[in-house]
Amino acid sequence: MEHHEPVIIKRAGRRHHEEGHGGAWKVAFADFMIAMMALFLVLWILQVSNQEEREAIVSYLNSSSIFDQGSSGNPFDSSPGLSPIDLGGDASDLSSHDAAQTITSFFDGNGDGKESDALIPGQFETQEQLSVLAKVVEEMAKQVSAQGNVMVDVTPQGLRIILQDDYKQNMFSRGGDDLTPFFEDLLLAIAPVFERISNQLIISGHTDSTQFKSRFSNTSNWELSTSRANVARQTLIAGGMPEQRVLQVAGMSDRALLNTDAPRASENRRIELFVLTTPAAQVLDALFGGERNNELDKAQQQAKFNQPVLRRDQASAAGTDS
Template sequence: MKRSGRGSGGHTTIIKRSSKKGHHAAHTGAWKVAFADFTLAMMALFMVLWIVNSVSQEEREEIVAVLNGHTIFDGNPFSPISSLDGSSKGTKPVPMPIKVSAHMADVKTNAINPRQQRPLVPNPRATLNTALYNSKLEMEDLARVILKITESLEAGSNLKIEIVPQGLRILVQDDKSREMFQRGSAQLSPFFNELLLELAPVFDEIENPMIITGHTDAVRYKSKDNYNNWNLSGDRALEARRVLEKGGLSESKVIQVNAMSAQMLLDPDEPEGAQNRRIEIMVLTKSAADTLYQFFGNHGEKVVKPAAERVEGVASAMNTK
């Protein structure tokens, strides 16, 4: 308070001091954008949870199979996901990093005895577990064991391995210096006979079932009794199975033998090339084997019981009540 004037009759001036409050910054709409994003994310999450809850276990497995690759019964059954080095190479097989010595490449197939030519090596099966191999890492372990045997036989150019969604795909095929079969014949050459004999105990050690498939090139088989590439590829697959069983493979391990003729050429640009003449050995995962049983068998987790059996089961259950 401040008094003005000298006398008592002067007027009084009152000064009131007040602090000025600052104005808040103007509100923006940025929070609305963030809230909209959050709402959209939550809606997507709830939709996914609803779909997962409404889909059966069998349908989920089919969706996973479609996302990861093809089944063993569609038009392109062996589309690889990766080779052992982790790089994808498309639909063509990826050769494993094994070198073939120069002097072995020049030796004729019928002039060698593989048991006498190769050096003695430790048994590669010592590191193999007797189990059902399913995961990619387990298949890689199995592939390494097979590659050790291949190295001991110096057969790197004749055997290629791929990890595919259905298991482990092993291609045994011709090269420029070795032919697995004589032209038009289902008789294995000594070198490939020895290779399969060495691989047989490895396949018998594991619990995975197998499929053996024979392939020919596109050269037409000339025969008066209608014997053609279908017969030839089937006979070659059966011969491979016979040699594997001779080497110690249990008969029950092979659940299917296929003849493909020249329907699945590895090198379509060279249909008569040696790469197309091959035997494919497919070591199946449990899921792939169950799919096969579902199509052709009556056991396995995915097999649907016949309608008559289900009706009888329901009727018997009602009668017991």
């Protein structure tokens, strides 16, 4: 019987010239296309926007996040407004937004001395007491990284606290009263100060000289500044300030510009909180028909008593008695 060896046939697979490349080039090409689209989008925005709109875009990007609830994280969500690009945002719902920072150092008394690092409840009247209060406000602004947006000034009538815009941050949406998250956190942070002190407070809103324009309403800068001041009041109350602390809410429009050389400058758009001393609060209360000052009443009665009595007045009085 013959021995047959098995026949082994080797077949080589066909080689394709595409096998050496793989799919990595597709990922790189996709990244390149995304970068080009972003570049073209930036160039388009620079072409169609003016300087004020560019500043508004920068301010929105610095003060908003895609993780914010609602439509504030999406600048292209046109549902709340008529513009295809909404630069404002919806941060007015205080129930769904908490302050980013918690200020405790000035209320716990955890420093070296109680006079300098703890805010003692009560009425602040003297210049020294107001200076301590000013340092508290400045330190709180520092803790929320708002040093450039807060100005504090001690005056004979009280403490003046200015919360203003800058080239990075806008307090409100352009032409609206929607408070941005950055300044909402700032107001919520300083609200406990007005819970501790018993001084009366004036809240005033200010705009720049740019006239308010709306196709569907007759609203002017007067209504806009008043509405913004009231939103600041509501935010402070939500942060813990008693409602009775506020003596007056006023809208000043553009009648009190900080930068008169540049009427449209960002620092002119601001909210002012004026902490009144007791004499200043009494003068304001008497000016608007509140309880009259006792000394003023006494002086008025004394002046009336010292007036000369005319004979005809006596005769008319006698005729009335008869």
